[in-house]
Amino acid sequence: MTTFRKGLVLALGITMTALGVAACGGGDSGGDVPAAAGPNEHVDLTLATFTEFGYEALIPEYERLHPNIKITHRKTGQGGPYAQDMMTKLAAGSGLADVQAVEEGHLSDILDKSSKFNDLAKIGPADATADRWLPWKYDAGKDKNGKLIGYGTDIGPDAMCYRKDLFAAAGLPTDPEAVKSLFSSWDSYFQAGADYVAKTGGKAWFDSAAQNFNAMVNQLPVGYLDKSDKLTLDTNQGIKDAWAKVTGAVAKGESAKLTAFSNEWNSGFKQNAFATKVCPAWMLGVIKEQAGPENADKWAVTAAFPGGGGNWGGSYLTVPTQSKHPREAAELAAWLTAPEQQIKAFEAKGNFPSQVKALASPELLNSTDAYFGGAKVGELFAEQAKKVTQAQYKGPGDGQIQDTVASAALQAVEQGTSAADGWQQLVDGAKKLTR
Known part of the structure; x- marks a missing residue:
């Protein structure tokens, strides 16, 4: 997806604990990776991000702590064009930033090309160890051989609104x-949705079949592709069951049949078009923006999600092998993803942190949102984040299957295509992408 940072605006304050310069990780030296620059040697670094990461105030702070380093921040407004540009530069072998942000939905394509990225476990600072992050977030940044190509930034733990x-x-x-x-x-x-439709004379329970289906698939031990990068649709009973449940709900009139992030979907928040919404942390900002002040305190959020925990969204900071200063880039990426900095990013833009210490901080746990009736949203989403037990493997093309093929097939069902024909559309489309 390309809209994860629509803005979860939460009031929060924190006193920064400045991090000193950490030594590079011991043991494996990182092979032929260039040595770090001397303390007085000038280094120019580039940092590429999309939408909102909350780094605007952090960059000058890092430069003050490291007077020999100058950072140029390349910020793109939309995630889709950003990802296309990233893949083009990756294929060309030049043009990527020293620190390149990668959104979760495109991570599988990057992991498939992990040889073009540095192993952060080898060249990163010694204090950027696995226990900094939630285990599932850290593990998702590794390729199938265990190479760590990304430090986790934010996450999107799921609740229900x-x-x-x-x-x-x-x-x-x-x-x-x-x-x-x-x-x-x-x-x-x-x-409950079927009961709601019956009691209200046919009003919709949820916004979009695809939104629910995507959340359900992301909860499964195995998604669209297994670790051999083979398509699982013919044998994956979990996906088949999810399809049956979602399309069954569509047949009962539970869906508002809206395409997520379309103009009609945006308007649906103001027009009472649906009563419930799959709600990762960043969705609160979307709801506030689209529903408007007139619907303040009408929306609520609860620390519950069907089937337990789930995550939708978040990003990683990577260091491509194109970088001329990979050790300095890794140090910058590690500093930006330390708990202290991620709390500041949360304060600035609402990006929900993935770091264990950040999730336990009083500043986050005590944060509330008046729009949602004063809910303690920091504590709520921290609780939801801990319900996620493992990172589902995402093979190359996984994001495209979810965002384009599955969504289109479910939209077809919402418009009258049979569930069986919609399933075949999903299977056929996924096979074309994974040949």
């Missing part, structure tokens, strides 16, 4: 604790 007023009108509970049972499993969620 819902409209309290629409729930009340349908005779459903409205308190965040009371609604948790509705969201305990996908079966209970879709059953």
